[in-house]
Amino acid sequence: MEEISVRAAVLDAPGTPLRVEELSLQPPRAGEVLVRVTAAGLCHTDLHYLSGDLACTTPIVPGHEGAGVVEQVGAGVTSVRPGDSVVLMWRPRCGRCAYCSSGRPALCDNARVQITTNGLLDGTTRLRRGDQEVRHLLGVSCFADRCVVAEQSVIKIPDDIPPRIASLVGCAVITGVGSVLNVVTDAARSGILVIGAGGVGLSCVLGGKLAGAYPLIVADVVPQRLELAARLGATHTIDSGRTDLEQAVREICPDGVDWALEAVGRAPTLEQGLACLRKGGTLVAIGLGAVGATFEVPINQLVQQEKRLVGSLYGSANTVTDVPKLLELYKAGRLPLDELLGPTYPLSRVNDACQALVDGAVGRIVLDPDR
Structure with missing residues (x-):
């Protein structure tokens, strides 16, 4: 598998506008997944990183609430395969530590690696701008048309869940x-x-x-x-x-x-x-x-x-079981997630979307990487 070109929003320094540009994305390594992003929600946490209220290494591709379709898997990946619809999770779980074993995977120490390195679980990045490394926000970086994430950062979902709904479940809803x-x-x-x-x-x-x-x-x-x-x-x-x-x-x-x-x-x-x-x-x-x-x-x-x-x-959630349950409730009409949706912006207008959120937009803003 060779590097591919991806379109992504890049933050070069806190307090500066995002730049939508072409980057190189390396293929997934062992235990990793390449996902074509179909929708990315815009969260206030993203704004904290854009403004510098929360620290990150730049340049970096933001976005941590998203959904997509698996295109490639690295060696050893067993929970998903190409063609599967997935929700992206910004708190990866190891499944073995005391927190995961007690149903509290949000506290798994796996997340510490991604937060402190702004890389994937091995601390490295798959994104490049020429010879320059570009980092991953919270191991997701879904303000892009594709992203490589750890297998622990995806949860398979039914194919009939609309992408915008699926993206919201990855952060706001859960x-x-x-x-x-x-x-x-x-x-x-x-x-x-x-x-x-x-x-x-x-x-x-x-x-x-x-x-x-x-x-x-x-x-x-x-x-x-x-x-x-x-x-x-x-x-x-x-x-x-x-x-x-x-x-x-x-x-x-x-x-x-x-x-x-x-x-x-x-x-x-x-x-x-x-x-x-x-x-x-x-x-x-x-x-x-x-x-x-x-x-x-x-x-x-x-x-x-x-x-x-x-x-x-x-949400103090056990994401592996709670995400599918929330989607079951949505399909049963018990959780009207469509009502949460706010305006949709193309990725090219990501800065306009951020300003709309600052100005008090109603409902969850979603970015469409294909527009």
Whole structure:
């Protein structure tokens, strides 16, 4: 197998626009897979890397939420073969460590290699710009028409799943729905507050509705996002740009909510989420923030009111079993993922797509590498 030419969006330095150009992509090595990308979701995490809030080695091809079709496999690959439809996963699992064995593959140490090296599982890259190496973001780099990933970074899915839907399941949906189904232990008897109605927050709404949570309150500063949240199942919405969030929540739940899920990753909203809890309530931090970002926690609230603060990565999901289950729910009409879809942009307009996300786009933006 020889190198092929791929079209990809490249970040040369934080804070600079992406450049769509032709790169060379080496064939998959042992344990790796070449995937033709059919759809790539645009996540706020990508923006963190583009801005420099999260560090990466450049030049690099961003994109970590995607779906595609397997074109080639390296030696030893057994879980997929050419022609299979797959979801790309940015947290590869080894399947053997204590975390994988206990159903928590998002915490697998495999991911540390890809994060620290911006390479694949052996720490190296398959992308080149002439003689220059180009790195892989989170071992995926799906802002491209093709990518090489580790076998552990793909999950086979049914061929009849639309590519845009499949791409969302690889990050936003598994994170949001998973955080409710896997972390909120008594959703059907609890009130839930979701802070942030982007792709992940809206997925939390779908998870809350699926679990029977009431009330299901959503807060955001973009009215159109709140309208979509209501269509997806939110029982109450709060424009937190115009209204004091804690006061508005306590008008609905005088004692506060049992669970607050923060899908923004900012100190002020985390502090608001903690303030909105009732005694014994739990704040679930879902959104990633800038490197080193912190927020203040009133110590006495934790002690005297027994409030709790937990994190949830990748929806605390067992991705191997949870991704197929979410797609089964979608096909059964129980998880209306089509409603999550926002505008679709061609790869050539990736910078316009990023700006739309910054400006508060409604629904998940998806890139089409073929356009």
